[in-house]
Amino acid sequence: MAELNYKNAGVDIEAGYKSVEMIKGYVKETMRPEVLGGLGGFSGAFSLKAIKDMEDPVLLSGTDGVGTKIKLAFLLDKHDTIGIDCVAMCVNDVICAGGEPLFFLDYIACGKNYPEKIAMIVKGVAEGCKQSECALVGGETAEHPDLMPEEEYDLAGFAVGVVDKKDMIDGSTIKPGDTLIAVKSSGVHSNGFSLVRKVFDMTKESLETYYDELGTTLGEALLAPTRIYVKMIKEIRKSGVDLKGCSHITGGGFYENIPRMLPDGTKAVVNKNSYELPALFKLMQKKGNLDEHMMYNTFNMGVGMVLAVSPEDADKTLEAIKASGEEGFVIGSVEAGEKGVEIC
Numbered sequence: 001m002a003e004l005n006y007k008n009a010g011v012d013i014e015a016g017y018k019s020v021e022m023i024k025g026y027v028k029e030t031m032r033p034e035v036l037g038g039l040g041g042f043s044g045a046f047s048l049k050a051i052k053d054m055e056d057p058v059l060l061s062g063t064d065g066v067g068t069k070i071k072l073a074f075l076l077d078k079h080d081t082i083g084i085d086c087v088a089m090c091v092n093d094v095i096c097a098g099g100e101p102l103f104f105l106d107y108i109a110c111g112k113n114y115p116e117k118i119a120m121i122v123k124g125v126a127e128g129c130k131q132s133e134c135a136l137v138g139g140e141t142a143e144h145p146d147l148m149p150e151e152e153y154d155l156a157g158f159a160v161g162v163v164d165k166k167d168m169i170d171g172s173t174i175k176p177g178d179t180l181i182a183v184k185s186s187g188v189h190s191n192g193f194s195l196v197r198k199v200f201d202m203t204k205e206s207l208e209t210y211y212d213e214l215g216t217t218l219g220e221a222l223l224a225p226t227r228i229y230v231k232m233i234k235e236i237r238k239s240g241v242d243l244k245g246c247s248h249i250t251g252g253g254f255y256e257n258i259p260r261m262l263p264d265g266t267k268a269v270v271n272k273n274s275y276e277l278p279a280l281f282k283l284m285q286k287k288g289n290l291d292e293h294m295m296y297n298t299f300n301m302g303v304g305m306v307l308a309v310s311p312e313d314a315d316k317t318l319e320a321i322k323a324s325g326e327e328g329f330v331i332g333s334v335e336a337g338e339k340g341v342e343i344c
Contacts, residue, residue, distance in 0.1 A: 019141060022119035026126035030136040034102070044137025046103050056165035060099035064089035065156040067251075068193040072223050074152060075204055079117055081225040082155060083124025084131070085190045088226035089250070090159035091132040092305070095233045096246040096261070098169040099161030101134035106157045108141045111148035121155060124225070132230040134159065167237075171245040171261040171308070174334055178244060179314045180258075180268055182331035183321060185304035187280055189226040191251040192298045196222065199288035213279040221280050227304050232324035236307075239320040245308035249300040256297070258306050258341050267337040268306075271344060274331050278302040296343055308334060 007014075036045035051057045066085040073082045083106070091101040106125045108118060118141055129136045148154075188196060200206055200218060207219030214221045229248075236243055245261035258268045281302060285295055295301060307328075309317050314330060321328035335342075 019113060019115035019118040019122075022115055023122040023126075026119070026123045027136050030104075030126050030129040030134070032102070032133075032135040035135045035137055041138075044103060044105060046135070046137055051162050054162075054164040058099075058163050058165050058168065060094045060097050060161040060163060061159065062090040062093035062161075063156065063158040064093070064190075065154065066190045068197060069188075069190050069223070070153070070155065071193070071197065071202065072207065072219060075202060076207055076219050076223065078219075078223060079120040080124050081127075081223060083121050083126070084128040084225035084228070085124075086155050086157040087125055087128025087132060087134075087159070088228045089190050090157050091128075091134060091161070092226070092229055092248045094159050094161040095230050096169065096248050097163060098167050098233070098237070098243070098246075099163040100234070101132050101159050101161040101230060103135045103137045104129050104132075104157055104159045105137060106139040106155065108139070108153055108155050109144050109148065110141065110153035111144060112150035113141060113143045117153075121153070125155075125157070128225075128228060131228040134161075134230075169243055169246050172263055173242075174244045174261065174263055174266055174308045176266060176334055176336040177311065178308050178334040179311045179330055180270065180332040180334065181307045181309060181314065181317055181321070181328050182275065182303040183229060183232065183305040183307065184227075184327040184329075185249070185300045185302055186227045187221055187224040187278070189250070189300055189304060191300070192253075193222075195288070195290075195298055196284065199284050199290070211279075211283065213283060227326070229305055229326065232321055232326045235324040236317055236320040239316055241309060241313045241317050241320065243307060243309060243317075247306045249303050249305060251298075253298050253300060254296045254303075254306075254343065255293075255341050259339050261306075261308060262334070262339050264339055265336060266334050267339060268332060268341045269335050269344065270332040270341060272296075275302065275329055303331065306331065
């Protein structure tokens with residue numbers, strides 16, 4: 001019998017060292033002045049000196065993963081964008097309260113540590129951090145032999161942000177007559193993939209099929225990384241707009257997420273004809289024979305965020321959205337009524 005050691009038990013410590021060396025360059029690109037020390041310590045250190053001038057600093061946190069979207073990355077053997085999704089899911093939640101994301105940590109569990117694959121995943125995480133102007137201060141790669149297939153992994157993350165309490169966005173000032181502004185998504189983002197995987201055959205051949213209406217292959221359309229709206233929210237705040245409410249459209253679609261920003265006694269009235277439904281959602285609805293309510297209750301339907309502002313601030317908000325590189329449009333309004341969403 002061969003000598004028993006950690007490596008032939010299934011955990012390759014040298015592969016772990018190699019993957020850390022490979023990702024150091026990506027991590028370095030995300031650094032902010034507040035980060036103390038380098039990668040490799042037992043914890044990530046971040047100075048709070050820059051926020052001590054706030055009247056009442058509030059820390060905001062968010063944690064999330066990318067769900068079963070990760071299965072597409074396995075099938076297509078494409079691992080450099082799934083990290084962007086992971087960051088987006090966390091930081092987009094943090095900014096809904098008006099926070100500035102400060103730092104991020106990731107956790108990768110894998111059946112076997114393939115350093116090149118881990119490096120590609122972290123490359124995406126670092127890209128997401130750069131897009132959201134937050135630092136990647138640490139992470140963990142855990143090799144789980146016998147628990148997960150060797151080719152598979154899972155990815156989750158954790159973000160911390162800060163906001164002065166007086167600048168928090170909490171929806172409390174939303175009132176009937178306010179305007180709802182939608183910001184376009186880049187596709188399905190990172191929610192609803194358990195249903196997506198039932199609508200389409202999850203094979204390499206199916207995902208590599210080109211669709212004229214999509215202008216790309218199915219796999220490319222579905223794997224498109226989640227938009228990160230941090231710079232956009234900063235641009236809106238900088239423009240002087242009083243951003244009353246902000247809703248990140250994730251799992252549960254319109255029906256679950258829009259009411260999360262509404263005060264009692266108000267409802268969101270959404271005009272579904274205010275924009276052209278993206279081809280990907282039309283294709284899913286037709287191919288899966290899905291009813292409209294399920295679509296709006298599962299997917300973002302081409303809308304990554306919904307914002308609430310006073311009618312007089314609508315144009316200025318749309319200008320700020322455009323200046324940040326995103327695309328926005330008026331999607332409806334707030335009315336008096338039982339808290340919820342009416343789509344008409």
